[in-house]
């Protein structure tokens with residue numbers, strides 16, 4: 001058996017509306033034999049599904065490449081569907097036969113194809129309080145059956161399209177949040193089935209969204225503009241071949257919608273009675289606005305991903321009626337209600353109850369997170385908001401009659417970017433499994449079009465540092481390549497002329513003059529996202545094109561640092577967040593004890609090393625040499641400044657030792673001393689961490705890498721404050737911003753910054769997957785073309801098992817300690833890849849693989865690693881080791 005499956009174009013199955021000139025094709029191979037590699041492949045692209053008129057035939061190409069193969073020789077044009085198929089052969093000359101036919105469809109590739117005009121509600125249309133959402137509509141009739149129809153649409157603000165009363169597509173919060181000053185995504189919809197011959201009615205409701213709404217915590221709004229507008233273009237091909245274009249222009253009409261107010265932070269107010277009001281449509285305004293910034297949708301749409309039922313309806317000591325969703329979630333509550341016209345109901349959303357069990361909103365700060373609904377009366381009516389989302393577990397219900405209060409009338413609707421789930425992790429300890437669950441929900445709550453720090457309070461911003469800390473973990477949970485591709489383009493477009501990278505992307509904290517932070521708005525470990533994120537996406541998905549695209553931005557960041565201060569090899573000037581929220585900070589400070597210039601210089605070295613590797617990958621050998629020299633000089637300067645001649649790191653904190661070890665800034669005696677110091681510091685705190693945002697992601701890695709795996713397990717299993725499991729003991733269902741968001745006595749950390757859904761500390765996930773399961777790769781062979789599987793069992797766990805869907809297929813890794821002391825390790829490696837499996841604690845033991853003594857197995861090569869553990873080199877297949 002040798003099959004081809006999961007054929008993809010630009011990571012997607014049959015994408016429509018993409019504007020990539022040379023799309024890349026990837027596929028997976030499947031075989032029941034071990035050690036299977038692809039020896040050749042063939043791709044055909046055709047105009048039709050019958051593959052008679054070929055646009056391109058690669059012929060049989062001798063290559064083991066099966067991901068990101070560029071379609072080079074097809075000159076793509078707009079609004080066209082291209083069919084393609086692939087077949088592959090393995091080293092035994094077995095062929096897969098042709099894959100199922102797949103396609104991609106282009107969007108509007110040239111800006112001048114936008115004949116539509118920007119339209120807005122006219123200035124004489126009365127919108128209540130100036131906050132009411134407008135509806136723009138166009139009625140038209142078609143006099144023949146429809147053969148195909150596509151809509152290309154976007155908005156200044158958010159839009160929600162309906163065709164003949166039905167929502168178009170399943171995406172929410174369109175057009176998504178980009179740096180609207182330079183980039184605005186449009187979406188493509190196949191509406192063939194929704195249109196009818198006869199009369200049709202298109203309606204677009206507009207909301208403030210990220211464009212005009214309130215963002216950041218100072219009450220500031222209209223960051224990109226204050227006039228909502230729509231750009232819309234519909235192409236209909238009738239059965240007789242005629243093409244009709246309906247686009248936004250002065251023929252459209254506007255009227256006020258039932259949405260009286262809608263804001264991301266504050267919620268939505270909807271008066272359902274207005275649905276029945278007689279409408280007086282007014283002609284829209286055509287407004288001047290550029291179309292030069294339009295780009296096709298790049299990341300995954302935000303969709304409704306799942307729905308959860310509330311677990312309880314409680315009355316608090318204060319008498320509040322509160323719904324408990326059982327899970328801190330992001331999205332909204334959909335509810336059904338039957339009552340009199342004019343009845344007002346209200347849902348307020350919070351993350352936690354206070355220690356007395358009362359509803360608690362203080363940590364949400366000025367965000368109101370409140371949806372108001374005014375009933376139209378009569379039959380059962382169902383409501384869910386349009387242009388807002390809430391981060392919550394508890395919902396206070398106000399204005400409902402006792403008969404209306406039934407659990408089954410309320411549903412939690414979870415929305416986030418619709419990325420493909422790729423990983424799983426399970427082990428013998430239920431608290432660690434809960435931690436893993438919380439990490440996943442941190443991602444769900446904060447990967448809503450942009451990677452945000454938190455999803456609930458008046459913030460919800462794309463903090464670069466948080467993204468950098470969590471990106472590798474996120475790759476173990478979902479396919480985040482399209483998500484980060486889009487965000488990195490925003491990062492690049494928001495990058496200052498001098499190469500500085502803003503604290504948040506998209507940058508709404510202002511490029512200058514922001515009252516909250518002193519300029520220049522670039523902080524070590526935050527701005528380094530410019531280098532760490534593209535490099536990570538390259539490693540995990542083999543996406544060299546993204547590296548090429550981001551290369552200038554990566555260089556600009558490193559050169560920015562180089563220009564700071566007087567010594568080009570140290571970064572010892574400017575504002576930095578430091579080891580944010582570390583526990584060794586001074587009273588009343590959020591900045592940990594590790595010197596900021598120490599952190600800044602360490603990250604400078606790290607980013608420069610990644611830039612040097614990037615230059616190598618891209619074949620830019622002169623750059624590689626230059627950055628390798630720069631790196632050597634930074635490390636030298638770092639040692640002179642921060643390491644004593646006898647090898648002691650002058651900054652005596654956990655985070656300082658971690659950075660030096662993780663970024664390989666010390667070696668020999670100094671390295672040994674750093675490990676000793678780290679262990680001493682841990683012993684002093686009775687094996688508890690003191691690290692903040694910067695140090696925490698590396699803590700367990702460094703321990704496991706430096707012969708202290710048991711210490712890493714000890715930290716993982718701590719249940720008292722501060723530890724990962726402390727929050728689990730407090731009932732957390734997501735990861736907290738503060739180690740003591742809820743204190744031992746049930747009181748809270750101060751309300752000004754206390755998010756209960758903040759993924760940064762969830763970066764421990766990277767250690768769970770990469771070290772406990774041991775799923776890692778050889779960097780020379782990115783995308784897990786060659787994986788390194790090195791599970792590290794430890795005290796407290798009997799088994800761990802998990803999987804990761806890679807570009808080549810599924811990697812599985814599990815280990816079990818049997819009661820007789822035997823260890824079982826099972827590994828699956830996808831076809832067309834190889835692996836190095838390092839069997840933990842195997843030194844000197846008799847090992848069986850699938851019941852045969854390992855030496856007799858001809859599917860693998862046995863060598864030993866530096867610890868004398870047995871290392872086996874394998875091809876694809878499933879392997880079961882026992883010893």
Ligand code: RAM
Nearest residue numbers: 453463465466577580737
């Ligand atoms: C707060 C949040 C965020 C962090 C910044 C520096 O706004 O904790 O996660 O990155 O500070």
